[in-house]
Amino acid sequence: MLAIVVVRGSLGNGRIGPVIESYSSLAIVSFVVVAISGYVNAALRLGTLDELTTPYGILVLVKVLALLALGLFGLLQRRFLIRRMRAAASDRASGYFWWLIVAELGFMGLASGVASALARTATPVTEELVTTTPAYILTGEALPPELTAMSYLTAWRLDILWMLVVVFLAFFYLAGVWRLHKRGDKWPVLRTISWLAGLALLFYVTNGALNVYGKYLFSVHMLGHMLLTMMIPVLLVPGAPVTLASRAIKKRQDGSRGAREWILLAVHSRYAGFLAHPIVAAVLFAGSLWVFYYSPLFRWATEDHIGHQWMVVHFLLTGYLFVQSLIGIDPVPYRAPYPLRLLMLLGTMAFHAFFGLAIMTGTGLLLADWFGAMGREWGPSALADQQAGGGIAWSVGEIPTIILAIIVAISWSRSDAKETKRLDRTADRTGEAELAEYNAMLQKRGEREVTRR
Numbered sequence: 001m002l003a004i005v006v007v008r009g010s011l012g013n014g015r016i017g018p019v020i021e022s023y024s025s026l027a028i029v030s031f032v033v034v035a036i037s038g039y040v041n042a043a044l045r046l047g048t049l050d051e052l053t054t055p056y057g058i059l060v061l062v063k064v065l066a067l068l069a070l071g072l073f074g075l076l077q078r079r080f081l082i083r084r085m086r087a088a089a090s091d092r093a094s095g096y097f098w099w100l101i102v103a104e105l106g107f108m109g110l111a112s113g114v115a116s117a118l119a120r121t122a123t124p125v126t127e128e129l130v131t132t133t134p135a136y137i138l139t140g141e142a143l144p145p146e147l148t149a150m151s152y153l154t155a156w157r158l159d160i161l162w163m164l165v166v167v168f169l170a171f172f173y174l175a176g177v178w179r180l181h182k183r184g185d186k187w188p189v190l191r192t193i194s195w196l197a198g199l200a201l202l203f204y205v206t207n208g209a210l211n212v213y214g215k216y217l218f219s220v221h222m223l224g225h226m227l228l229t230m231m232i233p234v235l236l237v238p239g240a241p242v243t244l245a246s247r248a249i250k251k252r253q254d255g256s257r258g259a260r261e262w263i264l265l266a267v268h269s270r271y272a273g274f275l276a277h278p279i280v281a282a283v284l285f286a287g288s289l290w291v292f293y294y295s296p297l298f299r300w301a302t303e304d305h306i307g308h309q310w311m312v313v314h315f316l317l318t319g320y321l322f323v324q325s326l327i328g329i330d331p332v333p334y335r336a337p338y339p340l341r342l343l344m345l346l347g348t349m350a351f352h353a354f355f356g357l358a359i360m361t362g363t364g365l366l367l368a369d370w371f372g373a374m375g376r377e378w379g380p381s382a383l384a385d386q387q388a389g390g391g392i393a394w395s396v397g398e399i400p401t402i403i404l405a406i407i408v409a410i411s412w413s414r415s416d417a418k419e420t421k422r423l424d425r426t427a428d429r430t431g432e433a434e435l436a437e438y439n440a441m442l443q444k445r446g447e448r449e450v451t452r453r
Contacts, residue, residue: 001027005101015254016097021082022258029168031071037160038067070107134375139215146378147213147220155209161309162206166199173241176248187244191329195239198232205232206312215302217379218371222359222389223396228312229285229319230400237323242267242330273333278325282344285322286351288315289393293359293366302370322348327407338412345408349401356394360387 004016004023011019042060081100135143144155173195177187205211210224242263249260257265266272274280292298292311300307324330326341336344365372365383372382379385 001101001104008097017082018254020097020100024082028071031067033164035067035071036164038063040158040160066107066110069110070104073103073107134373135216138370138373143216143374143376144212147209147217151213152209155212156207157212159206159211162312163203166203166206170196170199173239173244176244179248180244185247191239191244194235195241198235198239201227201232201235202316216371216374216376218366218382218386219389219392221302222392225315226393226396229288229315232316233319233323234327234400234403236320237328237330240329267331268333276321276324276332277334278336278340278344281318281321281325282348284318286348288318289352289355299367299370302367323404326404327411338408341408342405342412345401345405349398349405352401353394353398356390356392359390359393362387362390 001023004019008016042064046057046060081096084096133143135141145151147155173192177192180187205224205227210220210227214221214224245263246260249258249263251260252258275284292301292314297307297311301311302308324332325336326345363383365386368382371386374382380388
């Protein structure tokens with residue numbers, strides 16, 4: 001918002017309306033993020049509703065009211081002020097602009113002031129530090145109950161970051177589909193289902209039982225890894241999000257860059273073209289396994305929260321790029337022929353299986369001072385659990401690979417059928433002129449051979 005104030009003089013009154021509208025969209029997203037994170041933050045420190053009457057609880061209520069007022073103001077500015085700003089003369093448009101800035105700064109200042117007061121107020125919930133167990137010393141959390149089959153459905157540990165990522169990706173995708181529907185354009189239902197299923201699985205991996213037990217059991221960590229890098233991309237890629245964005249988002253007519261322009265610029269950049277090349281994508285996909293688990297990166301991703309988030313993003317992206325090179329619908333600079341796709345898939349499958357076997361048969365414990373020092377009284381030993389993780393990498397990881405092989409084979413068959421039909425239509429339209437020309441060429445070649453003899 002402050003950046004808009006600084007550059008307002010160079011924008012002119014004709015551009016300030018669209019710029020404020022774009023700012024409003026970003027403000028709404030930010031509002032949702034702040035509201036959800038603030039709610040979780042307050043819930044952790046309040047404990048029960050009875051504690052809302054404490055000084056801390058009253059400050060929380062004041063902050064909630066300020067936040068709601070700010071959100072309501074954002075809605076009003078979108079529906080009222082922007083429309084007035086576009087229709088008003090230059091002097092009145094300037095007045096609307098400054099009224100918007102002053103009012104929004106006022107609400108932001110109120111919310112920030114209450115937040116500062118909250119930070120200096122003692123919370124009703126007392127924090128108790130327990131350092132009596134190895135698991136708590138290593139992870140900062142108590143060891144969860146024994147992992148059972150039911151735990152995969154009942155154990156949850158919400159990660160607000162990935163919860164918001166999934167919600168926003170689902171919302172904007174459905175908004176794009178709805179915009180196409182209103183315009184009279186069709187979007188395949190199976191693409192939407194595939195995209196939402198991939199997001200649902202991503203939500204489960206980052207918030208469900210795998211997020212609870214992944215730091216204590218190598219096998220659970222490996223299961224989450226396989227789903228992130230193989231199964232989730234197989235569901236997300238057929239959703240064709242870039243194609244949907246290019247069709248649903250309005251194209252800018254004033255020479256500026258909006259969401260559509262930035263997305264297409266990123267997709268067609270040299271950097272993206274290099275990463276999306278089938279060979280590069282396959283090397284990143286297969287090589288990341290070995291580099292990650294047999295380098296300090298594995299320790300960083302296990303012990304550090306930022307490292308863990310990097311791991312999720314990295315394996316999700318490398319898996320997405322690899323699947324996109326095989327069965328992708330979105331535009332890419334280079335599309336490999338089907339024989340090369342199958343060859344890459346078979347090569348990565350063998351590479352993947354060899355990695356799983358190496359973990360299964362290994363007798364040295366990876367991160368022995370972590371997985372081997374948890375002090376678990378339930379479950380298999382750390383080494384047996386690690387070898388089970390290798391079996392997961394070998395067996396469970398191959399299921400998406402087989403699915404990919406089937407899809408590539410079917411796509412190859414359909415491509416050949418389409419090419420045959422195209423050639424048949426061309427022959428019918430031209431009276432088989434190409435065939436006649438080819439036969440004539442062969443006849444002339446034969447006549448020249450006879451003349452030589």
